[in-house]
Amino acid sequence: MNKLTVNVKQSKTGYEGTVQLPGLKSTKLVRKDGSTTFPSSSAVKTVARSVGTNLGLEVSYAEP
Numbered sequence: 001m002n003k004l005t006v007n008v009k010q011s012k013t014g015y016e017g018t019v020q021l022p023g024l025k026s027t028k029l030v031r032k033d034g035s036t037t038f039p040s041s042s043a044v045k046t047v048a049r050s051v052g053t054n055l056g057l058e059v060s061y062a063e064p
Contacts, residue, residue, distance in 0.1 A: 004057040006048040008041050017044035019051065 005020040006029075014037040017029040028036045029047050038044045045061060052059035 002057050004048065004052040004055065004059045005062060006045070006059060007062045008044050010041070011037065013037050014039050015041045015044050017048055019048060021057075 002022060007018045007020070007026075009016050009018075016036055017038065018026050019029060020026050029038075029044060029051070030036055031038065031047075038047070048061075049059050
C-alpha cells in the first residue's frame with residue numbers, strides 16, 4: 001500500500017501541513033478558504049487523513 005507522509009510545522013500564526021507522495025513533489029495542505037494555516041495540529045491531521053482516505057492511502061505523520 002502506498003503511504004501519504006504528512007509533515008506538521010508550527011508557525012507564529014498556527015500550523016501548516018505538507019504532504020509527500022512517492023515520486024511527487026511536496027504539497028501544502030490548503031483549507032477551503034485558500035489559507036494554508038490551520039488553528040491546531042489536529043486540524044491538519046484531520047484534513048490529511050481525509051485526503052489519504054479519498055486516495056486510498058495509508059497516512060503517517062512526521063512532527064519535529
